[in-house]
Amino acid sequence: MRSLHDDRLLILDFGSQYTQLIARRVREHGVYSEILPCDVDPLRIQASAPKGVILSGGPESTTDAAGWKIPKEVYDLNVPLLGICYGMQALAQELGGRVESSDLREFGHADLVIENEESLLTGMSDTGSLSVWMSHGDRVTELPPGFKVIGSSVHAPIAAMADEERAIYGLQFHPEVTHSEGGSEILAKFAHAVCGCGREWTPENIIDDAVAKAREQVGDGQVLLGLSGGVDSSVVAALLHRAIGDQLVCVFVDNGLLRLYEGAQVMETLAQNLGVRVIRVNAEERFLTALKGESDPECKRKIIGRTFIEIFEEQAAQLKDVRFLAQGTIYPDVIESAGADSGKAHVIKSHHNVGGLPAEMRMELVEPLRELFKDEVRILGVTLGLPKSMIYRHPFPGPGLGVRILGEVHKHSADILRKADHIFIEELRGAELYDKVSQAFTVLLPVNSVGVVGDQRRYAPVIALRAVETIDFMTARWAHLPYEFIERVSSRIINEIEDVSRVVYDVSSKPPATIEWE
Ligand code: XMP
Numbered sequence: 001m002r003s004l005h006d007d008r009l010l011i012l013d014f015g016s017q018y019t020q021l022i023a024r025r026v027r028e029h030g031v032y033s034e035i036l037p038c039d040v041d042p043l044r045i046q047a048s049a050p051k052g053v054i055l056s057g058g059p060e061s062t063t064d065a066a067g068w069k070i071p072k073e074v075y076d077l078n079v080p081l082l083g084i085c086y087g088m089q090a091l092a093q094e095l096g097g098r099v100e101s102s103d104l105r106e107f108g109h110a111d112l113v114i115e116n117e118e119s120l121l122t123g124m125s126d127t128g129s130l131s132v133w134m135s136h137g138d139r140v141t142e143l144p145p146g147f148k149v150i151g152s153s154v155h156a157p158i159a160a161m162a163d164e165e166r167a168i169y170g171l172q173f174h175p176e177v178t179h180s181e182g183g184s185e186i187l188a189k190f191a192h193a194v195c196g197c198g199r200e201w202t203p204e205n206i207i208d209d210a211v212a213k214a215r216e217q218v219g220d221g222q223v224l225l226g227l228s229g230g231v232d233s234s235v236v237a238a239l240l241h242r243a244i245g246d247q248l249v250c251v252f253v254d255n256g257l258l259r260l261y262e263g264a265q266v267m268e269t270l271a272q273n274l275g276v277r278v279i280r281v282n283a284e285e286r287f288l289t290a291l292k293g294e295s296d297p298e299c300k301r302k303i304i305g306r307t308f309i310e311i312f313e314e315q316a317a318q319l320k321d322v323r324f325l326a327q328g329t330i331y332p333d334v335i336e337s338a339g340a341d342s343g344k345a346h347v348i349k350s351h352h353n354v355g356g357l358p359a360e361m362r363m364e365l366v367e368p369l370r371e372l373f374k375d376e377v378r379i380l381g382v383t384l385g386l387p388k389s390m391i392y393r394h395p396f397p398g399p400g401l402g403v404r405i406l407g408e409v410h411k412h413s414a415d416i417l418r419k420a421d422h423i424f425i426e427e428l429r430g431a432e433l434y435d436k437v438s439q440a441f442t443v444l445l446p447v448n449s450v451g452v453v454g455d456q457r458r459y460a461p462v463i464a465l466r467a468v469e470t471i472d473f474m475t476a477r478w479a480h481l482p483y484e485f486i487e488r489v490s491s492r493i494i495n496e497i498e499d500v501s502r503v504v505y506d507v508s509s510k511p512p513a514t515i516e517w518e
Contacts, residue, residue, distance in 0.1 A: 004209045007197035009033040010050035012040075014058030014086045020332065022054055022084070022176040022187070024373050029188040030199030034371075035335055042073040052080040052195030054187075055087025057174065059244030061138050062089045063101045067263070070094055080167035080194045088161070089138050098142035110134045110153040111161065113175060119150040119162050120169050120189060124182035131172035132180040134159075139172060167194055205381040206376070209238065210368045214243035223366055225314055226328040227252040227278060228398065229266040231391055232328030234371060235377050238325055238384040239368050241276045249277050249322070251315045253308055256284025256414060257400035260422040267388055268307050283311055287402075288411055295407040295446075297518035304399040325363040331373050334376050394439040395473070403518040407446035413461070416500065417444045420463045420493050427489045428467075437479045440467040440491075443506075443517045451494070451501035460501040463493055467506075468515055476510040 013019045013035050026033040036044060038058075053074055057349065058065040065485050070090050081092040089099045112130045114121045124130060132153075140158040142150065151171075153158030155491045159172040169190070175183030191197045207370040223240060227233050227250040240248045250270070263280065271278040290307045294300055316322060369377055381391040397403055401421075404412045428434040443464040451458040465486065470476035490503035506513075 002198060002200055004200050004205050005032050007031060007195075007200060007431050008048065008050050008229065009191055009197065010045065010048045011035045011051045012038050012045075012053060012055050012070070012074065012087075014038045014090070015060070016057035016085065018174055018176050019056040020335070020373070022056060024375070025176050025184050026054070026191055026200055027373070027376065028184070029191055030201045031197040032201045032371075035508065038068045038071070040071075042071055042437065045071060045073040045077070050077065050079060051197050052082065052190065052279050053077065054190075055081065055083040055090060057085030057087060057135070060086065061101055062086065062093045062099050063138060080190070081169065082190050083168075083170040083466045084170060084176070085136055088136075088172055089136075090143055091168060091170050092140040092142075092147075092158075092161070095144035095147075097140055097144035097147070099138050100141045102137050103137070104155070104366050105137045106134045106135065106139075106155045108172065109179065109372065110155065110159075112151045112153050114151055115160075116121050116148060116150045116162075119164070120186060120194065121150050121160060121182075124185055130181045132159075132175075132183065133177045134173050136172060140170070140319060160416070161441050169194075169334045177302060203379050206372070206380060207242070207383060209234050210239055211243040214240055214366060214368055217364075217366060218244060218247065221247065221324055222318065222319065222322045223324040223326050224316055224322045224363070225250045226308075227266065227270065228260070229262055229390075230328075230396060231374075231381060231393070232330060232377060234266075234270065234386055234390060235381040235384065236326050236328045236368060237270055237276050237278075237382065237388055238274055240366070241274060242384065243368075246277055248326070249279065249319055251279050251281060251312060252280045253283055253288040254307065255304065255400060255402075256411065257287065257304070257402045257409070258418075259396070259401070259425075260418040265390070269387060274385065279313055279315060281315065283307070284411070286311070288409065291409045293408065297403060300402055300518070301399050304402050310400075324366045325361060326366040326368070326425060328369055329365075329367045330369045330377055331371055334370055342468075392435070394434075394437075394441070397516060404441060405444045405446075408421075412499075413444050416461065416497055417442060417463075419497050420444070420500065423492045424465055426493065427485065431485055433481065433485065436469075437481075438470045438473070438476070439515060440465075440479070450500045453494070458498075458501050460499045462504060462506050463500050463501045464506050464517070465489060466515070466517070468510070470510075470515075473515065474510075476515055478507050478509055481505075 011023050012031055023033040023035050093099045109131055110326055112132045114128050139156045146163040147161045149158050150162045153159045156172050161170045175186045176182055237250050252266055270276040271412055287307050290303050376392050401414050401417050403410055405417055424442050427439055445462040448459050449462050467479035467481055468476040469479050486505055495504050
């Protein structure tokens with residue numbers, strides 16, 4: 001029987017911003033794909049034993065003598081190759097063709113005319129052309145021996161090339177971006193028809209595989225997991241619970257900086273509904289005492305992180321025979337640290353939530369999501385029976401409301417902010433706007449302003465509403481929510497929460513502002 005990883009594609013990364021997208025597209029077609037940097041130890045290329053290799057785009061120029069080369073071991077694999085953008089140019093150059101630099105960068109949509117009857121591009125268009133996404137300076141001006149043109153555009157007469165005999169292909173455009181018409185189908189055709197991969201990479205198979213691996217790794221040992229209520233740790237909990245049942249012990253620390261009803265929801269979903277063993281530690285007072293008198297954002301983060309670790313260690317010490325620590329590390333974390341830890345045993349991720357777990361905690365890591373992208377983790381979560389409302393929730397920072405109460409944190413402020421946040425989110429859901437924004441929350445400003453409610457003068461804090469639209473959270477645009485909607489939220493907050501005098505809307509994008517206020 002074929003296993004989940006037998007039919008895999010290797011994606012060699014030459015530094016394109018789209019490399020992860022290539023891997024995700026391939027996986028969407030049921031084929032496991034792994035990403036390795038182009039300067040990886042050649043032994044790892046051989047060990048990967050892929051059924052095909054995709055060479056990504058990249059910022060360099062093949063006309064530059066220092067530009068990255070395709071490792072010899074890739075050719076030695078004797079499997080189909082697909083070069084995208086830089087990958088195509090590198091193939092052309094190395095196989096005897098010619099690449100020229102041009103000052104004119106072609107960026108954006110281009111019409112690609114499909115040139116040959118039987119090729120990788122056949123059947124992708126009824127009209128004989130595709131609107132594709134280009135982003136390149138260099139272009140191939142002379143085909144290598146054995147190749148034919150299979151697609152051309154006005155600015156790139158050799159926009160796609162193929163040597164069918166050796167199953168080597170090059171695409172100047174980016175099939176992985178959704179703006180490229182037929183792009184996903186081209187990648188599917190390469191994976192299935194050209195490389196002969198099956199469709200084993202499905203949520204059910206991924207779960208079966210992760211369950212089997214976890215059982216094998218931990219045997220009859222006990223596993224500890226810090227549960228935050230976020231997507232990754234919840235999915236790890238559900239997955240490991242399926243694998244090892246009561247050998248999994250979760251610690252959920254209520255730091256008093258959670259959203260309204262959050263603690264109860266985590267307990268209900270995981271402990272009551274799924275039957276996961278969860279130790280809930282009510283530590284509100286301990287966190288608030290530790291935070292007393294502190295108003296510097298970074299110091300607040302550190303205090304919250306340190307207190308979390310202290311509590312976690314105390315809990316771990318009480319549990320005898322725990323040899324394993326589970327973590328929600330996902331594939332982008334692995335790729336990002338690939339250079340740093342390639343070949344070496346991986347170290348505990350220094351999570352910016354908790355400031356890293358101490359080195360003395362000598363436990364072996366269990367990381368069942370290490371191969372998965374965030375969207376795959378979500379699909380797995382739903383398949384495992386977690387509620388969609390939990391799985392598709394906006395991100396919530398580790399330090400919680402601690403970084404949304406500006407300045408010193410008091411219980412009273414946390415209570416006000418929780419209520420305001422709840423009203424904002426409830427209204428977003430009611431207006432079907434929740435899924436249209438990427439993240440939304442309220443912030444409590446450490447200033448009082450004057451208001452009049454009824455005949456009474458009110459001198460109370462200000463609440464800011466923050467809502468952003470973003471793909472990657474590195475840049476973000478403030479969400480253009482309808483005025484009537486903002487008006488409704490504002491009036492509910494001021495009327496329903498006695499201690500708020502005023503509501504303002506944050507119209508700053510990132511950069512220069514960050515998403516959170518602290
Ligand atoms: P910023 O404020 O840096 O936030 O634009 C980008 C994204 O990261 C989240 N964020 C955090 N997440 N611990 C976390 O786990 C943190 O300390 C932290 N700070 C910011 C933020 O909510 C947004 O989604």
